[in-house]
Amino acid sequence: MTRPADPARLAVDRSTPLDEVVAAVRAWLEEHLPRPWLEAGRAGGPAAVREVRPRAAYEEWYPVFAASGLVVPTWPVAYGGLDLPVAAARAIERELAPFHLGRLNPLGLNLAAPALFAHGTEEQRLRFLPPIVRNEEVWCQLFSEPGAGSDLASLATRAERDGDRWLVTGQKVWSTWAHVADFAVLLARTDPDVPKREGITYFLLDLHQPGVEVRPLRHLTGDVDFNEVFLDRAVVPDTHRVGGVGEGWRVANATLSGERQMVSGAGSGGVDRIGGRGVEHVIELARHTGANTDPAIRQELARCYAEERIRDWTNQRVRAGVRAGRAPGPESSVGKVHQGELNQRVQLLAVRVLGAAGAAWPGPGLRPEVRGMLRSRANTIEGGTSEVNRNIIGERVLGLPREPDPYRGVPWREVPRS
Numbered sequence: 001m002t003r004p005a006d007p008a009r010l011a012v013d014r015s016t017p018l019d020e021v022v023a024a025v026r027a028w029l030e031e032h033l034p035r036p037w038l039e040a041g042r043a044g045g046p047a048a049v050r051e052v053r054p055r056a057a058y059e060e061w062y063p064v065f066a067a068s069g070l071v072v073p074t075w076p077v078a079y080g081g082l083d084l085p086v087a088a089a090r091a092i093e094r095e096l097a098p099f100h101l102g103r104l105n106p107l108g109l110n111l112a113a114p115a116l117f118a119h120g121t122e123e124q125r126l127r128f129l130p131p132i133v134r135n136e137e138v139w140c141q142l143f144s145e146p147g148a149g150s151d152l153a154s155l156a157t158r159a160e161r162d163g164d165r166w167l168v169t170g171q172k173v174w175s176t177w178a179h180v181a182d183f184a185v186l187l188a189r190t191d192p193d194v195p196k197r198e199g200i201t202y203f204l205l206d207l208h209q210p211g212v213e214v215r216p217l218r219h220l221t222g223d224v225d226f227n228e229v230f231l232d233r234a235v236v237p238d239t240h241r242v243g244g245v246g247e248g249w250r251v252a253n254a255t256l257s258g259e260r261q262m263v264s265g266a267g268s269g270g271v272d273r274i275g276g277r278g279v280e281h282v283i284e285l286a287r288h289t290g291a292n293t294d295p296a297i298r299q300e301l302a303r304c305y306a307e308e309r310i311r312d313w314t315n316q317r318v319r320a321g322v323r324a325g326r327a328p329g330p331e332s333s334v335g336k337v338h339q340g341e342l343n344q345r346v347q348l349l350a351v352r353v354l355g356a357a358g359a360a361w362p363g364p365g366l367r368p369e370v371r372g373m374l375r376s377r378a379n380t381i382e383g384g385t386s387e388v389n390r391n392i393i394g395e396r397v398l399g400l401p402r403e404p405d406p407y408r409g410v411p412w413r414e415v416p417r418s
């Protein structure tokens, strides 16, 4: 039986002319967005919305947004979207932008979903994608291990078949939001007797079970974002395996390139998520503190501003390619390296512009700019380090020789590991 259409869902389809889509979005915002948010967005854009909209209130309201289909306009209706063409999605984004309607569950949308679209079964997509869109099931990523980060394919967590299910044992680390997540995309070794990339399988793991222990890690800013995850015969039904047994590396690549796009700002995640605010905020700050009269600061601001534009254009190229049906290529590595290093410079500049107020301030907790600067230190590590992404660019864009690997073709079991 098909579910009746939700009254909050936008009444548009692929054949709706663009101007009618835009009119429908405006009418939807007028009807469904809480008045103070609507007025703030109209008067002062995202910055004004941030002032009047606590995060908890946004999370509470979010199901109304999800029911509209506007969270993922290009996705099929059955998965929670509106099945609209890319041009309509772009017009929608422009309409929504002033109201700062960020997508919740970014790891579900950007990491799990690409793998399900590329390699999942229809049953898996119908089961998992709609609750991702509605933020009812929060996702995290269990890939990295204490001995497998940059060289992810050397991972040692093992999955053993037990009838129509798998038992997973091992340790994962740096697992962002695992302490609040319900499900994880997981890589595990199913065959140690073949070369490392050939013996990995990709699973969807339910985190609410006795074989899963999540231990939070506190980072530099004092916040808890990521965790260690210990797996002791955690159960995954075979129906939650994505792709063939031993084909997990191929499936993982859909997740990893989604991650690079997200972290580079080309996906639905934004600069806000990865440390601090954009350069416009720093320019505003410099006006406020008077630092904008310092020629060295002005030069640095201009340079960051120009680079942010370049980054946006690079991201737009990646997005346009993906929307046109091309797999994101090594250009997402270019964006990842640039975004990570640029954001660190922007956040450092924000603290420099603050002067003494960036070193001491009244009240408890960190100043947002200081928190942003500290958080941004991870930008050149998370989602693949800058060094490793430069290797990818060197090999796949510049055509340089591959990095030597003395263990190429050797069974994983025989490769020495730390």
Ligand SMILES: Cc1cc2nc3c(=O)[nH]c(=O)nc-3n(C[C@H](O)[C@H](O)[C@H](O)COP(=O)(O)OP(=O)(O)OC[C@H]3O[C@@H](n4cnc5c(N)ncnc54)[C@H](O)[C@@H]3O)c2cc1C
Residues within 6 Å of the ligand: 140, 141, 142, 143, 144, 145, 146, 148, 149, 150, 151, 173, 174, 175, 176, 177, 226, 378, 381, 382, 383, 384, 385, 386, 387, 388, 391, 403
């Ligand atoms: C904030 C944050 C969030 C994260 N979230 C997640 C998550 O949710 N899920 C998840 O699975 N993982 C997550 N990670 C892990 C992340 O993917 C790894 O930290 C990253 O891939 C690097 O691995 P590593 O830490 O083991 O460093 P290593 O691989 O040990 O690298 C150490 C150093 O050696 C360099 N290096 C390594 N190999 C090479 C090479 N071939 N050539 C040149 N230099 C090299 C690296 O660049 C680095 O400087 C997160 C990390 C951070 C910082």
